[in-house]
Amino acid sequence: MAWNEPGGGGNQHDPWSGGGGRRGGGGSGGGGNQPPDLDEALKKFQDKLNGMLGGRGGKKGGGGGGNKGGGKPRNAFTLPGLLIVVALAIWAASGFYLVDQSERGVVLRFGKFQEVVSPGLQWNPPLIDDVRMVNVTRVRSLTQTQSMLTRDENIVEVEISAQYQVAQPRDFVLNVRNPQLSIENALDSALRHVVGGTDMIDILTSGREILGSSVASRLQSYLDSYGTGIRLQTINIESTSAPAPVIDAFDDVIRAREDRQRTINQGMAYANAIIPEAQGQAQRIVEQGQGYRESVVAEARGQTNRFNSLLGEYQDSPEVMRQRLYLDAIAEVFGKTPKVLVDVAEDAPLMYLPLDQMGGGSGSPRQQGEQGELDPRVLERLRSSSEGGSASSSNSSNTGGIRREGR
DSSP: OOTTOTTOGGGOOOTTTTSGGGSTTTOTTOOTTOOOOHHHHHHHHHHHHHHHTTOOOOOOOSSTTOOOSOOOOOOTTHHHHHHHHHHHHHHHHTTEEEEOTTEEEEEEETTEEEEEEOSEEEEOOTTTEEEEEEESSOOEEEEEEEEEEOTTSOEEEEEEEEEEEESOHHHHHHTOSOHHHHHHHHHHHHHHHHHHTSOHHHHHTTTHHHHHHHHHHHHHHHHHHHTOOEEEEEEEEEEEEOOGGGHHHHHHHHHHHHHHHHHHHHHHHHHHHHHHHHHHHHHHHHHHHHHHHHHHHHHHHHHHHHHHHHHHHHHHOHHHHHHHHHHHHHHHHHTTOOOOOOOOOSSSOOOOOOHHHHHTTTSOHHHHHHHTOOOHHHHHHHHHHHHHTHHHHHTGGGOOOOOOOOO
8 A cells, every 4th residue: 555545544655655654643743634745854964964063953853852862972973074075086097197198198297397297197186297288280370470670781571481390399398488389589690690690682583592491490499499399390481572662673683683594505505515526526537537547557558568669579580560650650650641653564454443432432423533634644654554545454463562541
């Protein structure tokens, strides 16, 4: 049967009273058909809590509200101890924290450096340790535009950008109060030092790469000496320009320098094309000279050997060699002329074969006549020999020798 079932009489048992309706004989709280009293239930719960903390127990109603049981002495340290335990639990739980993979934690205990913690779940006592997170993988950037004086006393505007990372979290947190401001001042100092030692025309044209590398090395040395814990990644010279009032004149100067460099490059290209050709011709002339020298020397040696061989033959038979040399010389001389020489006796018949006309049959008649032109006496003898006919054939055995020298 439910605890609040109607008609239950004295058998009702509610969860607040614990069956108190049957206590004490006719008390005010024992009505059989009355609903549970919430005020009484709260009062009982408060009494139990006071009993736990060492206070006096509440009054339990029988008839007439008489006191049941005597009072307990209260413990003065129970409530503070419970509060301390709860506070310690909250304090210990608040000491857990998570360090990301890209971060490092710098732990300060009462303001003094303690350690650098790695990524993962970490615990440090709250209110005692101060943990400062530093991102060591993010690339930070900085851009500056400054007007400064060059070595040749001109003003130039330079826009420069720097990218850097945190290399030493401890130094980044403790050594410098404001790392961003420190690197700005160091970059400005390094840039002014390098630009102040460079001519303006070099900054505006070909010296920008050298300018960037010089600024990077000097800036890194400044940061290391300050102990900032910063490592530079890159330094970029974004732009360099002259002041606005004179920028047109400097543009003309730059164009003139570009034209000059282009002309120099064209001259170098022409020189590179001509010089190898001239060197080749010189080498060919040298080789031709060496070949001519070798041919002349070889020919002289051949003539020497020929002379030595002829000398031996001449010493053996001088008359024969004289006649042979004479005939060779005459043949060489008359072999170069178209003239025909005939040597016959007074009464000997003449037989003539026009070899010059036969060899040059394709020539014109005039040329043939000039080449075959003979002495009138020879022509007369030719006519007389043709008239003689048989007489010349009978006397052919008595005919003198005919010798022709030439072609």
